[in-house]
Amino acid sequence: MADLRADFLGIKSPNPFWLASAPPTDREVNVTRAFKAGWGGVVWKTLGLDPHVVNINGPRYGAIHGSDRSLAGFNNIELISDRPLGINLQEIKAVKQAWPDRAVVVSLMVPCDEASWQGILPLVEATGADGVELNFGCPHGMSERGMGSAVGQVPEYIEMVARWCKKHTRMPVIVKLTPNITDVRFPARAAKAGAADAVSLINTINSIVGVDLDQMAPMPTTDGKGSHGGYCGPAVKPIAMNMVAEIARDPETHGLPISGIGGISQWRDAVEFMTLGAGNVQVCTAAMVYGFKIVEELVDGMKTWMDDKGYERIDQFVGAAVPNISDWQHLNLNYVVKAKINQDLCIKCGRCHIACEDTSHQAITHTVNGERRFEVMDDECVGCNLCAITCPVEGCITLEQMTAGVDPRTKLPISGTYANWTTHPNNPQAVPVE
Amino acid sequence: MGINSDGGDTASITPNIASGRISAQQESDNFADLHPLLTPFQASVEADRCYFCYDAPCMQACPTGIDVALFIRQISTGNTTGAAATILHENIMGGMCARVCPTETLCEQVCVRNDKEGEPVQIGRLQRYATDHLMASGKKVFERPDDSGKTVAVIGGGPAGLSCAHGLARRGHNVTILEAREKPGGLNEYGIATYKTVDNFAQREVDYILDIGGIEIQTGQRLGQDFTLDDVRAKYDAVFLAIGMGGVNALGLAGEDADGVEDAVDYIAELRQAEDRRQLKVGQRVLVIGGGMTAVDIAVQSKLLGAEEVTMVYRRGQQQMNASTYEQELAQTRGVNIRTWAAPQDLQMTDGKLTGMTFARTRLDNDGRLVVTKDTFSLPADVVFKAIGQKLVSEPLTGGASAVALEGGRISVDPERRTSLADVWAGGDCVVNGEDLTVAAVEDGKVAARSIDTFLQQGA
Numbered sequence: 001m002a003d004l005r006a007d008f009l010g011i012k013s014p015n016p017f018w019l020a021s022a023p024p025t026d027r028e029v030n031v032t033r034a035f036k037a038g039w040g041g042v043v044w045k046t047l048g049l050d051p052h053v054v055n056i057n058g059p060r061y062g063a064i065h066g067s068d069r070s071l072a073g074f075n076n077i078e079l080i081s082d083r084p085l086g087i088n089l090q091e092i093k094a095v096k097q098a099w100p101d102r103a104v105v106v107s108l109m110v111p112c113d114e115a116s117w118q119g120i121l122p123l124v125e126a127t128g129a130d131g132v133e134l135n136f137g138c139p140h141g142m143s144e145r146g147m148g149s150a151v152g153q154v155p156e157y158i159e160m161v162a163r164w165c166k167k168h169t170r171m172p173v174i175v176k177l178t179p180n181i182t183d184v185r186f187p188a189r190a191a192k193a194g195a196a197d198a199v200s201l202i203n204t205i206n207s208i209v210g211v212d213l214d215q216m217a218p219m220p221t222t223d224g225k226g227s228h229g230g231y232c233g234p235a236v237k238p239i240a241m242n243m244v245a246e247i248a249r250d251p252e253t254h255g256l257p258i259s260g261i262g263g264i265s266q267w268r269d270a271v272e273f274m275t276l277g278a279g280n281v282q283v284c285t286a287a288m289v290y291g292f293k294i295v296e297e298l299v300d301g302m303k304t305w306m307d308d309k310g311y312e313r314i315d316q317f318v319g320a321a322v323p324n325i326s327d328w329q330h331l332n333l334n335y336v337v338k339a340k341i342n343q344d345l346c347i348k349c350g351r352c353h354i355a356c357e358d359t360s361h362q363a364i365t366h367t368v369n370g371e372r373r374f375e376v377m378d379d380e381c382v383g384c385n386l387c388a389i390t391c392p393v394e395g396c397i398t399l400e401q402m403t404a405g406v407d408p409r410t411k412l413p414i415s416g417t418y419a420n421w422t423t424h425p426n427n428p429q430a431v432p433v434e
Numbered sequence: 435m436g437i438n439s440d441g442g443d444t445a446s447i448t449p450n451i452a453s454g455r456i457s458a459q460q461e462s463d464n465f466a467d468l469h470p471l472l473t474p475f476q477a478s479v480e481a482d483r484c485y486f487c488y489d490a491p492c493m494q495a496c497p498t499g500i501d502v503a504l505f506i507r508q509i510s511t512g513n514t515t516g517a518a519a520t521i522l523h524e525n526i527m528g529g530m531c532a533r534v535c536p537t538e539t540l541c542e543q544v545c546v547r548n549d550k551e552g553e554p555v556q557i558g559r560l561q562r563y564a565t566d567h568l569m570a571s572g573k574k575v576f577e578r579p580d581d582s583g584k585t586v587a588v589i590g591g592g593p594a595g596l597s598c599a600h601g602l603a604r605r606g607h608n609v610t611i612l613e614a615r616e617k618p619g620g621l622n623e624y625g626i627a628t629y630k631t632v633d634n635f636a637q638r639e640v641d642y643i644l645d646i647g648g649i650e651i652q653t654g655q656r657l658g659q660d661f662t663l664d665d666v667r668a669k670y671d672a673v674f675l676a677i678g679m680g681g682v683n684a685l686g687l688a689g690e691d692a693d694g695v696e697d698a699v700d701y702i703a704e705l706r707q708a709e710d711r712r713q714l715k716v717g718q719r720v721l722v723i724g725g726g727m728t729a730v731d732i733a734v735q736s737k738l739l740g741a742e743e744v745t746m747v748y749r750r751g752q753q754q755m756n757a758s759t760y761e762q763e764l765a766q767t768r769g770v771n772i773r774t775w776a777a778p779q780d781l782q783m784t785d786g787k788l789t790g791m792t793f794a795r796t797r798l799d800n801d802g803r804l805v806v807t808k809d810t811f812s813l814p815a816d817v818v819f820k821a822i823g824q825k826l827v828s829e830p831l832t833g834g835a836s837a838v839a840l841e842g843g844r845i846s847v848d849p850e851r852r853t854s855l856a857d858v859w860a861g862g863d864c865v866v867n868g869e870d871l872t873v874a875a876v877e878d879g880k881v882a883a884r885s886i887d888t889f890l891q892q893g894a
Binding site: 347348350351366372392 | 482487489491550
């Protein structure tokens with residue numbers, strides 16, 4: 001039976017599913033409900049200094065919907081906690097006392113001076129919280145005041161603040177990174193250089209989620225105006241996973257604990273993040289759409305998958321995919337696949353044909369002997385996967401490896417050997433093969 | 435009389451034909467819209483099911499070639515007006531066709547969603563969603579160009595005639611529709627079952643079509659009675675015949691004129707025009723002879739009007755019925771019995787009033803021909819509806835200088851719907867291979883309008 005217990009920086013939780021610092025972790029009542037539902041931990045919604053910030057009184061959230069109102073992407077312009085610091089601290093203490101087996105980490109965002117950090121850290125420590133997460137990520141509102149992503153976009157600031165925090169608290173320090181940068185490895189390296197214990201990522205992405213074409217204003221709209229917000233939800237998962245993987249495979253940060261965040265909606269998402277190097281995961285949007293009960297699916301789904309695959313503990317698969325993340329130049333150019341259409345599963349919608357015909361390699365028929373029929377022409381197929389992606393029937397189109405013979409497209413024999421771009425004759429910088 | 439192997443004692447029943455068998459509430463429930471308009475949310479969910487197929491099979495299956503995939507995509511993106519325009523450009527009666535087309539044997543039958551789910555995209559209901567939206571908005575899709583100065587007579591204001599008239603008007607020609615009845619619309623107005631076209635839809639659609647301008651309707655003008663084909667050929671530059679099938683096939687049995695033996699099409703017309711349907715007289719035990727759409731329509735509506743027992747009797751099996759499986763199931767779920775493999779033999783009368791009918795059992799012989807056996811049975815009935823098909827009233831077309839070539843009792847036309855006369859076109863139920871479908875009639879009118887337009891331009 002799979003054991004889902006997690007130990008992240010010595011912070012123990014019954015499962016690796018934490019709620020991210022956000023509205024779901026704003027107050028005791030929410031967090032208590034979350035723990036009752038089964039969440040392994042929370043990162044308390046970001047605390048700032050008094051006087052507390054205020055939020056707008058209009059809509060704070062926007063969204064991109066898919067078919068049947070399923071939520072693809074979500075954005076918000078909410079700020080950090082808009083309650084007095086003292087109330088938050090009292091509630092954190094109460095929650096931690098009531099739920100000693102759960103992880104309670106506190107997110108912090110104060111001005112970029114040592115005194116501010118030195119001042120707040122002991123207050124948090126006194127609550128019995130398990131750790132702190134430095135919010136260097138929020139891209140809206142607070143960043144205009146020199147906090148949030150304004151700090152996270154400058155590696156030197158990250159390193160400086162992380163060092164202050166390590167100096168003024170015994171608690172583990174997690175640095176939450178913003179994706180609104182060009183190369184996430186630099187802020188991650190800075191966090192490590194500042195002696196942070198871990199990084200968590202991603203925070204939200206700068207975004208305009210839509211335009212109200214009647215008001216001619218970005219959404220969500222406040223009195224005819226809108227400001228950019230932070231984008232999250234399923235749509236950002238690929239971006240987040242790449243950033244997690246970049247840090248996991250960077251020789252300078254390899255081994256730095258990572259808390260994975262970004263569009264995690266079901267157990268498979270969580271497992272994917274963890275195989276890319278995340279020691280645990282944080283969830284927000286999915287809970288905001290469906291409520292806390294989704295943790296039951298997350299826990300049971302991961303458990304079932306682990307049992308099926310023979311994993312007993314989560315550390316057995318954390319980082320398992322990292323060795324297989326490669327630079328493009330090292331991909332095997334001698335690996336040849338061709339699309340195959342299973343005619344028994346084909347419903348003859350023709351989407352594969354028109355996608356290939358209009359936008360790719362003209363490699364799929366639409367009629368064979370006068371009948372509506374879709375077949376791959378191997379002499380044109382480059383194995384690009386577009387047809388399999390457009391096909392509405394899962395498993396109908398598969399990419400099959402050629403292991404022998406001649407590729408009818410290139411007329412080159414299928415070679416069992418490995419060869420990549422670094423040695424390819426078309427590469428001006430190619431290194432001759434010995 | 436043959437072997438009375440089952441059925442009741444037909445001689446002993448007392449004919450019971452009466453009005454007011456249902457309450458006002460029942461009347462309103464029974465004749466409510468069969469498939470109510472989808473809500474915006476339902477339409478959005480349903481539209482999202484469309485795969486936007488390449489060379490979509492639904493489009494190929496549509497007799498008018500509506501670009502189904504495109505209009506559904508337009509609905510899914512919130513462009514309902516554009517969706518309706520896509521529909522109406524191919525089929526000006528897209529609204530009625532959305533209600534009456536046997537989609538289960540046309541577009542929806544070939545939907546690729548059937549393959550894995552057994553549930554096609556509800557194309558008909560989405561089409562109605564788009565066209566109803568447009569009609570409610572009052573927006574115009576077509577602009578009539580400058581007057582061409584050419585005139586065309588369209589004989590018959592049903593689907594084929596109206597489609598042709600609109601096709602000509604949108605090309606600038608001047609059209610006069612000569613309609614025999616009081617109202618235009620043809621079978622849309624007088625034929626189709628009430629619950630398929632509620633709220634006076636047929637007339638509203640006619641109004642929308644006529645709104646383009648350039649079309650004049652003269653009602654009460656019956657070919658062969660009020661004017662001749664010679665008259666209109668002399669007066670107009672071209673003629674389109676869309677006269678439908680005015681005659682009803684007879685059973686060929688003694689007593690066919692007796693009280694209680696009725697033509698289904700007449701009763702349906704009466705039902706459609708009734709101010710108060712509860713005042714219509716309805717039998718207690720109703721037999722419907724036939725297996726097509728008209729038979730289903732009269733059987734179901736008799737039941738809805740309060741008939742106690744309604745039985746459709748057909749000479750062959752359910753598979754051979756012209757009514758689709760969907761229509762047959764509609765009849766059965768409304769409480770209509772369907773009896774197959776039975777041919778009419780005799781009408782039973784008592785004091786000149788119908789009391790029942792005798793049928794002979796039929797079967798197919800080894801060559802697949804229908805054999806009427808000597809094995810008979812009788813069913814009690816106060817009313818028998820004849821719904822065994824209609825026929826062209828050809829007399830006005832056969833005499834004089836304007837004789838039109840016929841084939842198998844219908845008007846012979848080429849693929850452009852030209853008749854044997856150079857200035858006369860024809861379409862709808864009155865032509866050979868007419869499919870008895872509104873959508874096919876609309877296509878005939880559309881194709882003919884194109885051909886007439888070419889003819890008029892060449893003649894200029």
